[in-house]
Amino acid sequence: MKVSEMEMISPTSVHECLHALTDQQKSSRLIAGGTDAVVRMKDRNWMPDIWINIKGLKELRYIREDASGLHIGPLTTHTDIVKSELLQSKADVLTFAAKEVGATQMQNMGTLGGNLGTASPAGDTIPALYVLDAHIQLSSLHQIRSVPIKDFFIGPGKTVIKPDEMISDIVIRPQEKNEIGIFEKLGPRKAQSISIVNFTASLKIKAQTRQCIGGKLAFGSVAPTIIRAKKCESMLLLDPLDEHMIQNIAKVAWKEVAPISDIRASANYRKDMASALLERGLYRLMKRWENK
CATH class of the missing domain: 3.30.465.10 (Uridine Diphospho-n-acetylenolpyruvylglucosamine Reductase; domain 3)
Structure with a gap:
């Protein structure tokens, strides 16, 4: 399909957009920034009958x-x-x-x-x-x-x-005053590529200590969907987050993720990198906490 052959409508309100989505006679797909849609169209993965352009819906x-x-x-x-x-x-x-x-x-x-x-x-x-x-x-x-x-x-x-x-x-939810977050990403090129593995943490830390009193950890690109590292989260509360404790948590992360091998990385490499990103991320997070 050529771009000139695509059918596209541009609703002027959310209500108008929802009305267009009720038409079950033709398949449709929303498009806003289009950063992923162009790639998918080139691969002929996304080929709806109608594109609904919602970029102008400032509401x-x-x-x-x-x-x-x-x-x-x-x-x-x-x-x-x-x-x-x-x-x-x-x-x-x-x-x-x-x-x-x-x-x-x-x-x-x-x-x-x-x-x-x-x-x-x-x-x-x-x-x-x-x-x-x-x-x-x-x-x-x-x-x-x-x-x-x-x-x-x-x-x-x-x-x-x-x-x-x-x-x-x-x-x-808004983070609490004693809560601090970090994001780590591994990609072929810094900040301009799809993640091979990414890691996010948001921890609540007891004032003037390295003791975590609550935390959530999540990994991307290591399972069919995003996963929460529940075993690692439970370990956060055991002891102050010193170098030894962070290394122990990182070892458990290797077992919690379940990645696949593809053209970008092997499953074992992703497991190794998930562990490494968690370790690096927690080090960086605690350094930021001490400097606050």
């Missing part, structure tokens, strides 16, 4: 806070996230991850909703959303439902989004 581009948490619109770009003072202060781990999503041009075009909708296990922002207990709001003409991120993905490239639904809001 879906925002970052704000209320009593229920931090709200991020699905059309919020990675650059918006990186520059947000609200997220820098209350969701630092998400800003660190967004800063590593490709080159500057990719960050300017790519959206958080697009990262979620693509559902790649290697998506850099997704592990951060896991440790921030994100809920994904899905809207159709007839209902709105909220899905915990742990239930949102059902496999590589697959989500629970129904054909007549779209992502309309992403809600995350």
